[in-house]
Amino acid sequence: MSTAPTATGGPDADGPVPPPRASLSHGTATVSHGTATAPRVDSPLGAGTDGIGWPVGVPVAEPADPVVADVEPGRVRWDPAERRARASQSFWTALVGVPAIFSVLRLGVEAGGELQTTLLLVANVGPVNLLAGFLTTAARLLSTGMVAVFALGAVLAVGVDRLPPGTRRRPLLARWADLTPAWVVLASFLLALITWPLLYLPLLLPAFAAAFQLRPGRLHERLVPRLVMIVALLAGYGWLLLPTLRDAGRQGELLVLALLAVPPLLALFIAGPLPGMVIRPLASVTEVVMLAMLVWAAVPVISTPVLPLTVTTVGAENEPTEDVRGHVITTDDVNMVILQERGGVRYVPVDLVRAQVLCPSEEELPRYQLRIHDFHVEDSLLEGMGRRVRPVHRIDAACRIPG
Numbered sequence: 058m059s060t061a062p063t064a065t066g067g068p069d070a071d072g073p074v075p076p077p078r079a080s081l082s083h084g085t086a087t088v089s090h091g092t093a094t095a096p097r098v099d100s101p102l103g104a105g106t107d108g109i110g111w112p113v114g115v116p117v118a119e120p121a122d123p124v125v126a127d128v129e130p131g132r133v134r135w136d137p138a139e140r141r142a143r144a145s146q147s148f149w150t151a152l153v154g155v156p157a158i159f160s161v162l163r164l165g166v167e168a169g170g171e172l173q174t175t176l177l178l179v180a181n182v183g184p185v186n187l188l189a190g191f192l193t194t195a196a197r198l199l200s201t202g203m204v205a206v207f208a209l210g211a212v213l214a215v216g217v218d219r220l221p222p223g224t225r226r227r228p229l230l231a232r233w234a235d236l237t238p239a240w241v242v243l244a245s246f247l248l249a250l251i252t253w254p255l256l257y258l259p260l261l262l263p264a265f266a267a268a269f270q271l272r273p274g275r276l277h278e279r280l281v282p283r284l285v286m287i288v289a290l291l292a293g294y295g296w297l298l299l300p301t302l303r304d305a306g307r308q309g310e311l312l313v314l315a316l317l318a319v320p321p322l323l324a325l326f327i328a329g330p331l332p333g334m335v336i337r338p339l340a341s342v343t344e345v346v347m348l349a350m351l352v353w354a355a356v357p358v359i360s361t362p363v364l365p366l367t368v369t370t371v372g373a374e375n376e377p378t379e380d381v382r383g384h385v386i387t388t389d390d391v392n393m394v395i396l397q398e399r400g401g402v403r404y405v406p407v408d409l410v411r412a413q414v415l416c417p418s419e420e421e422l423p424r425y426q427l428r429i430h431d432f433h434v435e436d437s438l439l440e441g442m443g444r445r446v447r448p449v450h451r452i453d454a455a456c457r458i459p460g
Contacts (some may be wrong), residue, residue, distance in 0.1 A: 210234025416456035
């Protein structure tokens with residue numbers, strides 16, 4: 058019969074041989090690779106449950122105690138990677154979810170708050186048409202929000218980086234600006250460039266300088282060439298807008314003068330870190346103010362009609378006609394369904410429709426009589442180029458609301 062190996066390797070030794078263990082000093086315990094090793098036991102040979110004694114001087118394995126890092130009581134330490142992932146997830150959720158919510162709200166507002174009319178619009182306005190209408194009317198709001206986030210976030214991020222480590226948690230806008238790729242920031246500025254009215258395009262200059270932290274010192278190392286370049290850029294900007302500025306001064310449009318003249322000067326000083334004592338209140342105030350401004354700017358977007366405004370002339374032959382002003386929801390072989398401008402849905406038999414014209418809304422009527430090189434100041438670059446291809450037609454007399 059074979060003999061089990063013993064502690065000394067001979068056949069006369071008593072007790073089983075445990076697996077090899079690192080030698081330990083008496084009464085001490087070590088931690089290797091996150092596992093606690095039990096202290097050496099110098100007790101006499103004792104009998105176990107199976108009647109076999111445990112050799113003297115052999116470490117006894119015990120449950121390892123978990124290694125706990127020193128953490129401040131009542132505070133959870135988030136991993137930086139997990140924090141960045143949460144900020145990125147919240148940013149893209151807002152970017153995708155806000156347009157969807159606005160689209161649904163627009164249908165409710167368009168229906169006048171009536172449930173049945175809302176359901177009628179939902180059944181006949183397809184998601185593609187709804188998304189196209191939203192992007193057409195809300196592209197300005199979307200680009201404005203993104204430009205504001207990136208500009209303010211970059212300014213706050215530079216200021217927070219100058220503070221001592223652990224002084225303050227990074228603001229939400231700064232985290233969004235850090236996580237967003239550069240091509241997304243550039244795309245937001247390009248979207249604003251083609252969708253914003255020309256009157257507000259100068260505001261992109263300080264916003265761009267803040268988002269990318271462009272300082273005058275990056276133009277040239279020496280002071281004199283740098284000043285010459287700045288004066289040349291401002292002179293070119295003034296020459297481009299000089300006729301418009303002159304007309305605005307004659308008409309007394311002080312707001313137009315400020316929007317066109319102040320932003321280029323502000324772009325020279327907006328980049329750079331803020332004082333440390335300003336960052337803490339500014340980070341909280343900017344988030345609240347930006348949210349309030351987006352809500353205020355979203356009101357016209359939500360109230361903008363989804364369907365085009367038309368005036369439909371209705372009447373039988375050899376009888377007086379009636380002009381129905383509203384939005385055509387759908388048309389079939391029997392009726393034309395019109396959402397009237399003053400509320401209510403009207404079903405007009407197709408046989409009674411005599412004429413129909415497309416009309417502009419009151420928001421589309423211009424308020425200023427100013428132009429920038431044949432472009433109206435209230436038109437965007439996209440709208441201005443479109444008007445050059447197809448000039449504005451004369452408004453039909455039926456579109457005028459009777460007094």
